[in-house]
Amino acid sequence: AVSVEPASMELFSLSFYVLCVICAGIQFSKSRGGSAGPPTTPDFKKFQHVYLLVYFCSVMGDWLQGPYVYALYDYYKFTKQQIGFLFIVGFGTSGVFGAFIGQYADKYGRKLACMAYVILYIVSCATKHSPNFYVLLVGRFTGGLATSILFSAFESWMVAEHNKHFYPSEWSTQTFSLATVGNGVCA
Numbered sequence: 001a002v003s004v005e006p007a008s009m010e011l012f013s014l015s016f017y018v019l020c021v022i023c024a025g026i027q028f029s030k031s032r033g034g035s036a037g038p039p040t041t042p043d044f045k046k047f048q049h050v051y052l053l054v055y056f057c058s059v060m061g062d063w064l065q066g067p068y069v070y071a072l073y074d075y076y077k078f079t080k081q082q083i084g085f086l087f088i089v090g091f092g093t094s095g096v097f098g099a100f101i102g103q104y105a106d107k108y109g110r111k112l113a114c115m116a117y118v119i120l121y122i123v124s125c126a127t128k129h130s131p132n133f134y135v136l137l138v139g140r141f142t143g144g145l146a147t148s149i150l151f152s153a154f155e156s157w158m159v160a161e162h163n164k165h166f167y168p169s170e171w172s173t174q175t176f177s178l179a180t181v182g183n184g185v186c187a
Contacts, residue, residue, distance in 0.1 A: 010014040023181075041175070044167050048175050051158050054114070055179055057151050058150055060186045061121060069128070086133075086140050093144025101145070102152040110157035120146035155179075 040048075105113035108176045120142045127139025155176075161174050 024102040027181075040167075040171055043165070044108050044171060047161065047165065047167075048178070051161075051175065052178055052182060055154050055158075056182050056186055058114075058117065058121075058154065061125075062147065063149060063187045065105050065125060065128075067123065072128060073136070076136075078133065082133060085116055089137055090144045090147075092142035094147040095144075097145055098148040101148040102156055105149070105156055108154050110160055113153035114157055117146050119151040120149070155159060 070083060070087075073086060078086070101113075124139045124143035124146055127135050127142070129170065158175060159172060162169075162175070
C-alpha cells in the first residue's frame, strides 16, 4: 500500500483550496465585467443546465471510481502484471472503440448511446465486486466502451440538440467551457 505523508497531504489540500478560490475569483470577475458570454434565453439556460447536470453526473461517476481500482485489484491479490493487463484492456478498449463509436451514436441515436453508457458503466462497476480475474476483465472492457461513449456521444448529443433548437452557434462554446471546467472540478 502507498502511504502519503501528512505534511504532503496538507500541502496538496491547501494548494487545491487556494486554486479553487482563485478560479472562483476569476469566474466572478468575468461575470461582473459582463464578459461571461453572449446573452442567452431562459430556454437555452434550461437546456444547458439539463445537459450539464447529466454530463457532470456521468463524469463524476467515472472520476469517483478511478483512484480506487488499483487498490481493489491489489486487495484481490493480483500481480502487477495482471493489474497492468486489466488496465491495458480498459484503456485499449476505449482507445480502439473511441475512434468510431461516435458514428454508431449518430446512426442509432445519441440519446440511446448515452443510455448505453449508463448500462455499460453499471456493468463495469458491478464486476468490481467479484475477485474473479475474468469477470474483472469483462468489467474493464465494458468500462472502456462506456468511457468512449462518455467522451463522444454526450458532446455530440448536446451539439445536435443545440442545432435542432436553432440556438446561435456561439452559445455552444459557453456550454463546452462550463463542461470543461466542471469536468476538472469533478476530477
